[in-house]
Amino acid sequence: MNKSQLAEQVYEMHTKKGVDVSKKHADEVVDFVFDTITGALKKGEEVSISGFGVFLVKSRKARTARNPRTGEMVQVPATTVPRFRAGKALKEAVK
Secondary structure (H helix, E strand, O other), X not given: OOHHHHHHXXXXXXXXXXXXXXXXXXXXXXXXXXXXXXXHHHOOOOEEEOOOEEXXXXXXXXXXXXXXXXXXXXXXXXXXXXXXXXXXXXXXXXX
């Protein structure tokens, strides 16, 4: 499922419940959720969604790696990367 399909699901769910919402508004809601999560991660904050999981930022140390094409050893700088840790309920639902 991609972002536009997710927005379509939000639209259909609200339409079935009798809530008057446009497809554009559903798309804006999905964008807002992703922007909010991204903004929190940029600040180094964790985003915990009960029953779903936790989005967090991890630091990676600098390291030496090998370029697979040339075999040359290269320095990989330290960086931060986003991570997602699935919650128990999500893990159980997927089993």
